[in-house]
Structure formats: structure tokens, C-alpha cells
Amino acid sequence: MCLPCSVTSQDYFFKEDGKQVSKTVVDQVCSHFSKLTDKAFDNELKRKHRKLSLGAYLDDAFDEFPLAGTEDGQQVFEWCKRTECTDKACSSLYEVSASQISYYTALEGGFFNTWGPGGYRAILDVLLKDLPSGTIQCNAPVKSIRWDLVKKGHCEDQRYPVQVVCENGQSFEADHVIVTVSLGVLKDKASTMFEPPLPPTKLSAMENLDFGIVDKIFLFFEKRFWPDDCAGVQVLWKEGPEDKDVYESLSEEEAWKKTWFKKITGFDTVARHPTALCGWITGREALYMEKLQDSEIRDICVRLLRSFTGWSVPEVSKTLISRWGSDSHVRGSYTFIPDGVDGVKAHKALASPLPPKDESRGRKHLQVLFAGEATHVNFYTTxxxxxxxGVREAERLISCYAD
Incomplete structure (x- = not known):
């Protein structure tokens, strides 16, 4: 969400002509944008807005705001929508359901947090420290999950209903398997990964939910060139990708590829790295960027910084660019609910174990279970x-044996 606290007074907003937008305008537009998104999250949308996409709702509601009639107001508003795309991991807010996001639950606490020097690795360190050595098998991607083997009689000596086969030839037999791969991987491989095939309801849930991409572009410099009070350089466009007319026109014949860099929201300072900036980009533009060479991405980012700010921007000493969409083990970043989709129904269908309870007579119960952010009704994306x-599915198994 484009919360007021997520845009500080230290953020510099520049237009294409190099002029800086006043902090007053930025604060007013961002604050109003936050109120509009709050209405969607709090399930307070007007009836006429409930069937609209998030982008269409925001456009209609923002038109009533005084600054909507100004160039600066419109450009900051488009930036807010672009920034909201990073929260949703979508190509555009015009593809996201306005009403369904009310099921998402935000936790209390600050909008930003950091794990310190350890990063997300710190979480894994805590979770892994109590596991016996050799518990985790690395470099063994799963090729297939064969289930219902006892009933099907694949082998006379088959004792376990599930067999996990890895690409390196290893196989593991089990009573239960918890599948935690991302929705992106399921979309990519579910049709061939499971034998027998998954039920139509689960395949439909995978198809209906969407799995978007958020990438980061880290630019490292030998020394800091931005002012001491600057926490980020945000770029505003006359015709930004989240302007409705621009979005609709660029969607024709993939014209958006020529201006993919316009989806970059800006360049933020990075904690504990005083000479680094981080650019954010989402959706189809992010996936397109992933195919480019680091040097091309770097040069475009430097050109943007120079043209928008007019500052003397030095050459980049190092780049670090994420490519989540191209990673075969993830295929994206996190889940969002497209316009027209019943998110609750899809999340629950994706989370349901196999075989279904009403079809498990004579078959081992809870053979294949599913976990991951896409299977949570309220905390998807997180x-x-x-x-x-993961805890939910572990407790499901514990309850099964406790009964």
C-alpha cells in the first residue's frame, strides 16, 4: 500500500523535465491514495466499485479529489498506482480485483522491517538449527509425485501410497507429502508433476489465481552522489504505464516492451549500504527486463537518474539484479487475485489435501498436502x-494420528 509513512519527506519526486514536485502535493496525493486503498482493504467500497478492477476503482474515486485536475497530482497518482503494483506483484492494477483484497489481513507494526545483516537467511538459520544433519536434500529437484499407489497397485510390494521422484534419480516413499512449491511452479509443472493428475478443482484454482513478479535492481556506486536528506529518487511520467489510456494502448501488440523501464517506480536508498540505490519493477515489464543483460539495465537506470535529476551521476561500480520470474524453482514472487476471481474459493481449493475427504474410503487419507502463501486466504503474498x-498442514497430520 502507498501508505503515508512509506513515502517520507526525504523522498525526491522528479518529473521528466527535471522539475521536482513539491512535498505538499506528494503528501496530499499519497495520503488520499492510502485512504482509497484502505476502503478496499476494509471492505468499504461503494456498490458501483465492487465489481471493478482495483485500477478502475481508484481512477473513479480519485477524480473527485481536488488535485486530480492538476498535472502534478495526476503524475503522483500514477506513481502511487505503479508503487501499488509492487505490493500486488501485478503487471497492472487494472488486472487486480478491487473487492477481493478485503480478505487480505495486514499485521500490526511498521510498514517496513529488516532482519539486519543476516537478511532472510536469518529466518532459515532459526528454523534449521534444530534439524538433524542430512534431513534436507539439496540439489535434488522433484520431477514427479506419484500418489494413490497402494490403491492403484503400481507394485505388489508397495507399502507407501506416495512416491517422490527426483530429477537425479533418487526416490522417496512416504505416507504423506507436503507440497510447498510456489504457485508459479505449480502453474508451470502441475500438469506433469503429479500422477495421477490433480483434480479439476485444484487445477482450476491454480489457473485462476495469478503469480506476479517483483524484481529489484541494485546499483552500487563508489561514492554517494545524492543529497544527505534524500531517501529515494522517485520518477514521474507524463504518460506513465498505470495511466488507464496508456495501459490500454500499450497492451496492443506488446508495445509496452519499448518502454518497459517506465514501470520502475524509482530508486531508494538501501539500509547498511550508504552508496547503493535500489530500483523496483513489477509484472510483465519485470519479466521482459530479466531477459536483458545487466549492462543494458544498468545503463538505462543511470540515464534515468541523470535525465530526471540533472545531478552528476557517476558510473555504477556493481549491479545486482533479481530475476524471480526466470528462476525455474520459483517462477515469480507472490500471489495476487485477478479481477473477476473468487479468491477465497481458489485459496481453499488449492489448500485442500488429496485425496478429498469424501473420496478417501479405502484409500490412505492425507497423502498429498499443500502449503505456501498461495494457500492462505488472509496472508497470501507474505x-x-x-x-x-506449513504449520497448518503439520497440525493437520498430527490431528489425523491423534484421533
Whole structure:
């Protein structure tokens, strides 16, 4: 969300002509934008807005705001929508459901947090420290999950209903398997990964939910060139990708590829790295960027910084660019609910174990279970959602044996 606290007075907003937008305008537009998104999250949308995409709702509601009639107001508003795309991991807010996001639950606490020097690795260190050595098998991607083997009689000596086969030839037999791969991987491989095939309801849930991409572009410099009070350089466009007319026109014949860099929201300072900036980009533009060479991405980013700010921007000493969409083990970043989709129904269908309870007579119960952020109705998109669904499935198994 484009919360007022997420845009500080130290953020510099520049237009294409190099002029800086006043902090007053930025604060007013961002604050109003936050109020509009709050209405969607709090399930307070007007009836006429409930069937609209998030982008269409925001456009209609923002038109009533006084600054909507100004160039600066419109450009900051488009930037807010672009920034909201990073929260949703979508190509555009015109593809996201306005009403369904009310099921998402935000936790209390600051909008930003950091794990310190350890990064997200710190979480894994805590979780892994109590596991016996050799518990985790690395470099062994799963090729297929064969289930219902006892009933099907694949082998006379088959004792376990599930067999996990890895690409390196290893196989593991089990009573239960918890599948925690991302929705992106399921979309990519579910049709061939499971034998027998998954039920139509689960395949439909995978198809209906969407799995977006958020990438970061880290630019490292030998020394800091931005003012001491600057926490980020945000770029505003006359015709930004989240302007409705621009979005619709660029969607024709993939014209958006020529201006993919316009999806970059800006360049923020980086904690504990005083000479680094981080650019954010999402959706189809992010996936397109992933195919480019680091040097091309770097040069475009430097050109943007120079043209918008007019500052003397030195050459980049090092780049670090994420490519989540191209990673075959993830295929994206996190889940969002497209316009027209019943998110609750899809999340629950994705989370349901196999075989279904009403079809498990004579078959081993809870053979294949599913966890991951995409299976949580309220905490999808989040790390804690992924963690809690793992706990949920573990408790499901514990309850099964406790009964």
C-alpha cells in the first residue's frame, strides 16, 4: 500500500523535465491514495466499485479529489498506482480485483522491517538449527509425485501410497507429502508433476489465481552522489504505464516492451549500504527486463537518474539484479487475485489435501498436502503466510494420528 509513512519527506519526486514536485502535493496525493486503498482493504467500497478492477476503482474515486485536475497530482497518482503494483506483484492494477483484497489481513507494526545483516537467511538459520544433519536434500529437484499407489497397485510390494521422484534419480516413499512449491511452479509443472493428475478443482484454482513478479535492481556506486536528506529518487511520467489510456494502448501488440523501464517506480536508498540505490519493477515489464543483460539495465537506470535529476551521476561500480520470474524453482514472487476471481474459493481449493475427504474410503487419507502463501486466504503474498500454512498442514497430520 502507498501508505503515508512509506513515502517520507526525504523522498525526491522528479518529473521528466527535471522539475521536482513539491512535498505538499506528494503528501496530499499519497495520503488520499492510502485512504482509497484502505476502503478496499476494509471492505468499504461503494456498490458501483465492487465489481471493478482495483485500477478502475481508484481512477473513479480519485477524480473527485481536488488535485486530480492538476498535472502534478495526476503524475503522483500514477506513481502511487505503479508503487501499488509492487505490493500486488501485478503487471497492472487494472488486472487486480478491487473487492477481493478485503480478505487480505495486514499485521500490526511498521510498514517496513529488516532482519539486519543476516537478511532472510536469518529466518532459515532459526528454523534449521534444530534439524538433524542430512534431513534436507539439496540439489535434488522433484520431477514427479506419484500418489494413490497402494490403491492403484503400481507394485505388489508397495507399502507407501506416495512416491517422490527426483530429477537425479533418487526416490522417496512416504505416507504423506507436503507440497510447498510456489504457485508459479505449480502453474508451470502441475500438469506433469503429479500422477495421477490433480483434480479439476485444484487445477482450476491454480489457473485462476495469478503469480506476479517483483524484481529489484541494485546499483552500487563508489561514492554517494545524492543529497544527505534524500531517501529515494522517485520518477514521474507524463504518460506513465498505470495511466488507464496508456495501459490500454500499450497492451496492443506488446508495445509496452519499448518502454518497459517506465514501470520502475524509482530508486531508494538501501539500509547498511550508504552508496547503493535500489530500483523496483513489477509484472510483465519485470519479466521482459530479466531477459536483458545487466549492462543494458544498468545503463538505462543511470540515464534515468541523470535525465530526471540533472545531478552528476557517476558510473555504477556493481549491479545486482533479481530475476524471480526466470528462476525455474520459483517462477515469480507472490500471489495476487485477478479481477473477476473468487479468491477465497481458489485459496481453499488449492489448500485442500488429496485425496478429498469424501473420496478417501479405502484409500490412505492425507497423502498429498499443500502449503505456501498461495494457500492462505488472509496472508497470501507474505512470508508469514507461507510459514503458517506449513504449520497448518503439520497440525493437520498430527490431528489425523491423534484421533
Amino acid at each position: 512470508t508469514h503466510g507461507a510459514y503458517l500454512t
